[in-house]
Structure formats: structure tokens, C-alpha cells
Amino acid sequence: MQATDPDIQWVEPPKLGLGERMYLPLFLQGLTTTTKHLVSAKVTVSYPDQEPEIDNPLIYRGVHRLNRDEQGRVKCVACFLCATACPAHCIDILGVESPWEDREKYPESFTIDELRCIFCGMCEQACPVDAIELTSLYNLTGRSREEMIFDKEKLLSVYDATKDKEPMKSAQLPPVTTPSTATPSTATSTSPTEGGA
Amino acid sequence: MAIVLIDGQEIEIGDDERLNGIQVAARAGVEVPHYCWHPGLSVVASCRMCLVETGKRDADSGEISMLPKLVPGCQTPARDGTVFVTDSEKVRQARAMVEEDLLIRHPVDCPICDKAGECHLQDYHFEHGRPERRADIKPFHSRRRELGETVTLFVDRCVMCTRCVRFTREVSGDAELMVVHRGAHEEIDVFPGFPLENKLSGNVVDLCPVGALGDLDFLYSQRVWFMKQHASVCAGCSTGCSIQVEENQDRIHRLKPRENPHVNQWWMCDEGRYGWKYVHDNARCLAPQQKTEGAWQPLDWSDAPAVLHAALSGENCSPENSPPKNSNPKKRRLAAVLSPFLTVEEAYLLATYIRQYDENAVLALGRIPQAGADESFPNGFTIRAEKCPNRRGVEMLLSALTGDVLSWESFLEQAAETPFDAVWITGGYPPVNGNDGAGEDVASEEEKSLATELPAGLASSTLIVQDLFDSALWRQADIQLPSAAFVERSGSFVNAGNRLQSFEWAIRPPAGVMTEGQLYWRLLDRDGLYNARRVLEDVAREHIAFAAASGEIPATGRDLLLNQLV
Amino acid sequence: MLEPLIKIAVLLGGLMTAAAYFVLLERWIAAWVQDRLGPNRVGVPLTRIRLFGLGQPMADGGKFILKEEFMPAHVDKRLFLLAPISILAAALAVFAVIPFGSVLPASVYTLFGQDAATVASTEGPVPLVVAPGVDVGLLYVFALSSIAVYGVIVGGWASNNKYSFLGGLRSSAQLISYELPLGLAILSVVLASGSMNLDEIVHRQADSGVWFIFTQPLGFVVFVIAAFAEAARLPFDLPECEQELIGGYHTEYTGMKLLLFLVAEFLHMITAAFLIVLLFLGGWHIWGLAGPDEQVTWVGAVGRLIVLHLKVTGVIVFFMVVRWSWPRFRFDQLMALAWKVMLPLGMINLVAVAIFEELSLALQSQLGGWTLAISLLGSWLVCLGAWFGVAYATPMIGDNRVRKDIHTYEVDPQI
């Protein structure tokens, strides 16, 4: 690329007034900002002495869970859309023909490497059947790497553990077709369960 | 010279070309969406997706008169002065209407549909459909019905293009598929007791523009967008169909035919389509070994040049120094058997290597696997009885090098008369108990015997065997070199019609295996990585039979008899 | 004999503790400025008593001591060891002449068993400085602070690492450049007080009741900015800047050796703070606490001690807050500031001080108390005038972008 390249946008720096060139106003401005913060309220949450407050579990992005359908089977249809959307490539699915009459395909195995996951929530957004969701469990720990690779059973057990406090998000969202009658979603539970799943 | 107008663009077509609206538009870079029309099948014009406006330009006045109604582009021949308009509001409306109609009864279970990602219904809907659905129909799951051993039908996903029906009538000729019921209840089905079973059945899955026909072998094994496509050539028989290998992370998931008017048109047989399984077989030979004092020792690829030098020349050379070239002071009698599974390039490199040691080394053609008889289909597609891809190529090379083609049988006779000092035998044959797509045992008697006993006459020689699978030869060898499958190698095959097709590797060989080309390349002390293109240039320059192979080889291959007085 | 030893012990202990706790303070201020809590966990070991994290310096020190003494293979071993030692030694030696209080009444000797009567007759008050009465005190401070740069350069060189080396280079260029304005500012103070003895200088301010910050505002500004640069504090911490040089000259150092560097850095800051307070802010003086040393009472002595240390702490807190208020200078800006702004300002200040001193001497007899007012007014006018002059001339604002008309070379589009 040359300096004369037409693609280069030449930006003129703003002209400084005399006050700015005196440095003093800017100096004081900087000092005021710092001093204000020096005495303002602190935002740190002293975990684990204090538990963080989760305002809205609907948009909190914690540990994943795999939802169950009405019959208690895994809701996932093994469409791989979450794995496709996942920027960290941490979802691994093995899709096979399902053993059930009314369903065509299901995940024989479904693993998420929680260590690789960046908790972006893309999987949740991608899922066409609302099968994968991010709960508000934030205290995720483990003693080995293997332990942090969640398989289908573990992900389903996260659902079992959290379903009462956090109903499926699709159930909480207002129906799209009739916005007039929709009740605003009420984020009921805020305190997370102890120790995760 | 006829001139056709596409959206105001003048396209010249040859006088004897018979093209329809879709084809001319494609030449102008305009894609006309279509379901039922396929270049390899007859025209029915039933889907109405390709509706365009058409008209005629008066040759003298240049005045254009359009037809009031839309016509299907697939059925409208392009002549001099024909005018097509593919982007008018009327045409767009028509396409949106067709899309909407198709989607009224469509399950839209794309998440679990194997076609999603390469589905025409999806693509056209994005491009030409209405942004929202007007009918309040919830997505549902499609009914499913098995059509045969290879293909399953998701009944509700079908758009009734009848491509599959026409294929079984016009190409495979068995006419198993048919349309049952009428009107909105139309469905594809087979007659009870007559399942879809012909040797080309897999093609209907490729033909189906939507996910109605599913390949049972591929079903749910991979989403299509995860796979990478590699142009390749089928090694199943000497037809040498142009194929596309679809793999993800060095694992093949399916093979598909690649259009090649000179070889396979749009089709391939089931035997080839499903015949790649041995590539990922656990029984494959993976480790080079060497027999020292009757015991097998693992052989490191980096020591291979020295060890092979010792085996061929009978002289030792320390592994540190690269073996001296052209040294065969003991005047040993050598032979190499070039398998019809080798590419032209590999055969040439191996022959060159052996001839470095013995200028008169005997070069023979490997065993030709045969199964049944050639089988031709109504439209000319042929499945050959010769189950190897490159017999012609190796033969041509052998006659160029030795003036004669020594067959495997005559080679064995020669060996029995006067044993060779060292013999290098290349293999690459699929496992002998291989079966075709339909599960029939196609292994010949000879193959079976080879698997168990060593041919007489080879017992006293130093045997270097390069093969994919275990066999009597492999077990008797003094040096075992695992070989790579066709999808792992690069080079060119010459098919039964003397057409040379080049291909590049699609997947990497399993750990421990070095491809033939790379090994020979290294044995010949060439720098860097094996480059099939450069070897083929050498072959084309040195041997008149391959003269046509110089320069870039087109994707559809090149006829070696081109410009040659045969 | 005993007296200096006790002073040294008190000073060393005090300085080391101060350095440790200033680290904590720095971390706290950093945290508070960023709306965090900062270190507040380490208190009494093995209990849950946290003491707002006051045990943190101990933990930090323990960590540094217990860490592996790693010596990279590619370094020059002797110089590598020498650098932290020399820098710390120089930083500590400076305090020999810096008064860390005013004086203690002579009765302090009685605490050590001497007879009160003899003390009263023979001994004067005890000056709170290790080496009292050094007439070239300022020169000594100046000389030793220049030696500190050797530690940095040697450390950067011995590390045999490009970042360290760059840090060392930057440091030498920066320190040499800023020593000039620093020297000019000190010179005007010396001129005004007529002494290089720090105690004398403070006394001069205390006696007249007018600190030099009032009579030499321009000198004060120049001195503070130069002191920031000399102590390599943000916005002038180019020798270390973590983001570009990942620590600069001490990139390769670990454990105790790194600790020595860090302590030396804090000592530099403490020295700078002391100098600012002593030279311009009246030292221990506060109105009402003046008076000759001989008459000092215990209350006065302790009061002076407290005042001095409060002032020093205040200046250090200012140092720390400044760190989070302004971004780092670019190196060319740093140099431009030194040579194009600070140096002329220092000279103007020196000339102005000389003129006012001379004038007030000459006019003292005629104008009496008005001389002070006139020189105060004059110095502030000079300060404002010089400041406007700098703002108007903007010697630091230069366009250093690529010039379209002359730069036609290819630039890799990937960078």
C-alpha cells in the first residue's frame, strides 16, 4: 500500500484551542475524573463472601443445559446448528436416527467442553428447538479437564437441577404472534443453586 | 451463428447447438431456478419454477415482440432472435408463487434434513421466495418410507419434480420408481415387492433437488456444510468416473459423481459410490517393516532409502549417507510389478528407480482384478468388469519403456523359470472379500488364492511388497511398505477409453503411511514434496504416448489418443 | 557514634516499610480509581482477621523472597547481579542528607542515660538527618540520583534482551534530558535561599514564612514535571512501560532482584516527594510552627515531623493519582517536552528569580514590606506569561504522520 493509495482516509486532527494548548484545563479534567472515581462506590463483588446478584437469568450466560421435551426425552434433534454457530468449536455431537416413532433424529452423544466455551450464547441463539440453553449457574468448577467436558447426561441433569428455578426460556418469552396479550417475562429466581450440577 | 437475447444481453450460440432457455441464460451468467429439468433427463416442464418471459426479435426490423404469457425456460428452445427476460417483476412474482406453493405442504424440518445447506428449495426460497409465510402452517416432521437397500424417501419433503422417476426410466432403465395418486396427493413410491435396487440407485439422491431422497449410507453422518469437496477419480473400475470426495477432517463421508460428458456424464455406480469404506478399514497395513534374520523389525521411513538400496543392490550402505546412485556392482536381476492401482506418475517413478539399479529390470503389469462382465445402461453408462482404475495407463507406460506389456501371469512364469534376485511388488487392491454395493461377493478365485498362498517362483527372491492389506505376498515379503489409498494420493489415471484424468489427494493417509508418490520421490532423491504435475510433465515429454498430457489437464481429463495416429 | 547509627537504623527501617506500604497504597489507589476494592484480604495469617489487607506487603515480600532466583542463561552474570544492588544502594544513599524531620530537643539524650544537666549545657538539639550540616547536600542528592541511571542501563544491557535494552536506552536519554530542567529549577531555589544545605533551605522558607512555591511558581512546575520524569512515573514511565516493553529494563528479573528494582523505584518516588516538599513546600514548616531550632519543644518537634510526613504523603498520593489520570507520553513527545518546553521555562524562571532577588535586595530599604508583594506578583506574572507563551508556540504539537507528498514507499497492507 502506498501513501498515495486512494483507500487511505486522511484524517485531520482537530485543532486545539488556546485553553487546550495550555494543558491546564485538560490536566484538571483528568484529575477530576480520577478523583471522582477514587471516592465513588465500588463495583467489586467479594465472591465467595458475597454472592453476585443476577438481575435477569433470561440473559445470563452460565453453564449450559440440555432441555427435555414433555416426555422427558432430550429435546435436541441433533441438527448441529449450535456446533456450527459455536465460535469456540466446543460442541461435539453424534447424530443418529432416533429410536422413537415421532422423532427422526436425535443426539446419541452430545458433549460441550466447558473449558473451551467462551459463554457467548451463540448456541442458544442458533438452536431451532430451544434445546440448549445457558443457565444462570456461574460457579462452575472441576478438578480435571475431563470433568469439565459435559456429556449429554450431565447437561440433562443440569436441566433437572435448574428447571424449577429457571423454566425454559422459550416458555418465559412472550409469544410473538399476539403481542397485545403477552405478559412481560417475570424473572423470578435470582439466587443460583449451590455448587452447580 | 444464432444470437439469443438474455435480459438485453446478446449471446451467440453455435448453429448446431440445441439449448433451452436455462442453458443459454447460464452462458450469460444468469441463473434460472429450476427443479424438474436436468440436463441428463428428458424435459417434463412440470415444476414451473423456470418460468421466464420470452419473445422474438425480428431479424430485419430488430423489433421485439414478447409473448403475453410466461413460459417454462426449460422447454423453450433458443433460436436465432429468441428473447428471454428472466428478471422482470412478472417472472419474480411467478417464482415467489411457485415457492410459496411448494412450501405450503412442506415440512420445513431443515434442521434434521440431510439436504439442508445444499437444498434447492432452501436456496431458491432465500433468493426468490416471499419473505414471510402467509399460510399458518406449523413445521412438521416428514413421513418416511424405505425404497430399497440404499435409498429412503421422506415423503412430505418431495416437490414432485419426478427427476428420480425419469432417472430410473431413462438412465438405469429399471423403472422402479413411480408417481402414485393424483393432484395434491401425488407421492413417489415403488411397487410393492419391487424395491429400488439397481446398480445406479444412489444417483437419485444426488438428483433430488430437495431432501426427499436420502442416502441410507450417508444419512445423518455429517451436515453438508462441514465437508470439504475434492475433485477426484473413482478407482472402482476402469471407467474412471469423475467424482467428488467429500470429507471432513480426513474422514470420507460420501462420494458424489462430478459432471464429465466424456466419461460418466452425471452418474456413478453404487459400487464406486459406497466402495470407499476400505480406506478407513482398521485392518489396513500401517507400519513399514523389515525382516531381519527371520524377525520383523519396524522400519523408519527415514531409513527406507538405505534399506531399499541394500535390498535391491545387495550392498549395505550406512543409513547416514544417502545411498549411492546407479550402483549395482553385483549385477543382480531385478523386477518390479506395477499395479494397475498406481497412478501413471507413481508407476513412472518406480520404474525409473528400479532401472537405476538394473537397466534391464523386468517391469510387469500387476494382476488385473476382474468381476463379471461389462454392464451397459440404456444411456450409455458402463460399469466395467475390470475393477482397477489405471490398467491402460500402466500398459501404455510399460510399452513405452519396454516395448511390451508383461502380464502378471507371464511374469510369474518367468520368475518360476529363473528367479529374480529382488522383486518389488506394488498392490493397492481393495480387500479381497470386498463386496459391491449390493453385498454380493465379487472376489474372484484368483484373489482368494492370493490371499492365502504365495505364487511359486517368488519364494527365493528378496520381496519388497507395498500394499494396503494383508495377503500371502505381504506376509512373505522381506520389506513391507504400507501403501496409500487412491483418495490419499495424487496423480493421473488413464481409463478404458484412453482418457487421462489428474487428481489431487483429498485426505491425508493414516499416521505411519507414506504415499507411493512421496516415497518414490524421496528414493529418487528429489527435493521437497512429491509433485505429480511435474512428473507428468516429464512423462509427457519423454514418451510420445503421453504427449497429449503436457500442460494443464482440464477437470474433465484429456484424451491421450488426441492427435495421435493409432 | 551511636547517634548516626540509630538514625540510619530508623531511616532504613522506615524507608523499607514505607516503600512496602506505598506499594499497597498504590494498589489501593489503582483499584479505587477503577472502582474496585483493591487488596483487602491479607491480614493476620491463619486467622480471618483481614485488617483491610494491611498484611499484603508482608505477603508480597515473602513471595518475592521465596521465588526462584532465576538467572537466564544468556545474561551477563556479574552485571546482571550488580544492577539491582547499585540502583538500590544509590537510592538509599540519597537519604543521608535528606532531613526526615526537623530536630529533636536536646533532652532526647537523657533517654539514653545521659545526665540532664550536662546535656542541657553541652548539647544542642538533634537534627533529624543522618549526615547533618552537609553544605553540598543538594549536589550530593543530584549526583546520586544520576548514579541510579547506571543501575537501569546496566540492568538493561546485562539482560541481553531487546526490550530490556530499549528500556535502558530510553531511561538514559530521559534521565539526562530531564536533569537539565531539574537542575535549573534547583538552581533558582539555591539562588533564592543562598544554600545547598537542605535544612538551610527549609529554614529559609520557615523563617520568611513564604514557601518557594509562592515565589517561584514556574520553578515549582518545572521541578515537579522533571521529578516525575526522573522517578520514571507515569506519564513518563517509558523505560518500563508494560504495554510496549513488558517491564523494560527489568523484564528478565525475578524474585529478590526484581524486588530490589521495585523498591528502588519507590525510593526514587519518595526522594522526589521529599525534594518537592523540602524545596518548594516549606518542609516541616507550617504557619505557627516556625522558630529557631534551639527553642524547639517536644510538641513542636513532633508537630514538625508530622507536618513534613503529611506533606510528603500528600505529594506521593498525588503521584499515584496522576498515574491513572493521563496516558503515557510518546517518546518524541517526551523529548520535545524536555528540550522545547521545560528547558526554556527553567531558564526563564532562573533569570526571573535572579532579577527579583537582586531587585528586592536593592529595593528592600525603600519599599520595606512591599518588596515581597512585588516579587510575588512579578513571579506569578512571569509564570503565567511563560505558560501562555508555551501554549501559543505549541512546540510539542507536530504532525508526524506519513506525508503524502514525500512518502511513496510500499507499506505492507497487513500491518
Ligand code: SF4
Ligand atoms: S456459549 Fe458460545 S462458545 Fe459456548 S458452547 Fe455455546 S456457542 Fe460455543
Ligand code: SF4
Ligand atoms: S442446535 Fe439445538 S437441536 Fe440442534 S444440535 Fe444443537 S442443541 Fe440440538
Ligand code: SF4
Ligand atoms: S428438503 Fe430438507 S432442507 Fe430442503 S427445505 Fe425441505 S426440509 Fe429443508
Ligand code: SF4
Ligand atoms: S423424490 Fe426428489 S427427485 Fe423424486 S420427485 Fe421428489 S423431489 Fe423430485
Ligand code: FES
Ligand atoms: S425446470 Fe422448467 S418447469 Fe421445471
